[in-house]
Amino acid sequence: MNSLIWKIFYEFFKIGLFAVGGGPATIPYLMDLAEKYDWFTMEDVTNMIAISESTPGPLGLNMATYVGTDALGVLGGAWASIALTIPSIIVIVLVAKFLSNFSQNRWVKAAFYTIRPAVAGLIAAAVWNVFEVSLFVEEAGGRVFALKTFILFVAVFALMHIKKLSKMHPVIWFIGAAVVGCILKF
Numbered sequence: 001m002n003s004l005i006w007k008i009f010y011e012f013f014k015i016g017l018f019a020v021g022g023g024p025a026t027i028p029y030l031m032d033l034a035e036k037y038d039w040f041t042m043e044d045v046t047n048m049i050a051i052s053e054s055t056p057g058p059l060g061l062n063m064a065t066y067v068g069t070d071a072l073g074v075l076g077g078a079w080a081s082i083a084l085t086i087p088s089i090i091v092i093v094l095v096a097k098f099l100s101n102f103s104q105n106r107w108v109k110a111a112f113y114t115i116r117p118a119v120a121g122l123i124a125a126a127v128w129n130v131f132e133v134s135l136f137v138e139e140a141g142g143r144v145f146a147l148k149t150f151i152l153f154v155a156v157f158a159l160m161h162i163k164k165l166s167k168m169h170p171v172i173w174f175i176g177a178a179v180v181g182c183i184l185k186f
Contacts, residue, residue, distance in 0.1 A: 005072060008039075009083040012064045017087035021119035023052065023059030027126030030063050039067045046133045050174075060084055148186050152177060 011033055019026040027049065034042050040063075048066060052059040061081055068080030102108045135150055136143045156177055159165050 008068055008080050012080045012083040016084040024123045024126050026060035031129055039071055042133050
């Protein structure tokens with residue numbers, strides 16, 4: 001257990017340090033952890049994305065809390081959450097201290113300009129991974145396209161773009177899709 005608590009701390013500290021761009025940028029790192037350890041599955045990541053989008057708090061923090069709690073109980077959840085947030089706190093303190101000195105530096109501006117495409121790429125990769133995990137399911141013969149899920153996706157997407165319906169709160173869409181999924185047993 002002692003090595004597990006430090007392994008969880010290390011992995012979530014790394015995610016907190018390198019996942020530039022917020023919650024969606026943590027998804028590729030979380031998927032990597034799902035392949036590397038047996039702490040959670042790719043399906044858990046997909047479920048956590050859905051839950052995190054409908055609950056308060058960032059995706060990475062919710063996932064860290066989930067993984068830590070599942071592996072080591074409440075202490076593990078707190079430990080993984082702290083590990084994920086420490087790098088951000090350190091960076092914010094350092095940036096606040098030195099920002100006025102470096103804000104107009106051309107190298108700093110160039111670095112931030114250069115990071116943007118990498119963040120966009122991480123988020124695009126995360127979107128693709130979520131799409132893939134959501135629309136392809138494991139069956140006896142291997143991975144199969146989930147046609148009912150795709151039809152629900154297209155229907156919700158189309159309905160959301162009808163002028164009168166586009167003003168509906170996103171929670172209504174989540175609840176509606178969940179009800180349809182439960183009724184049709186996907």
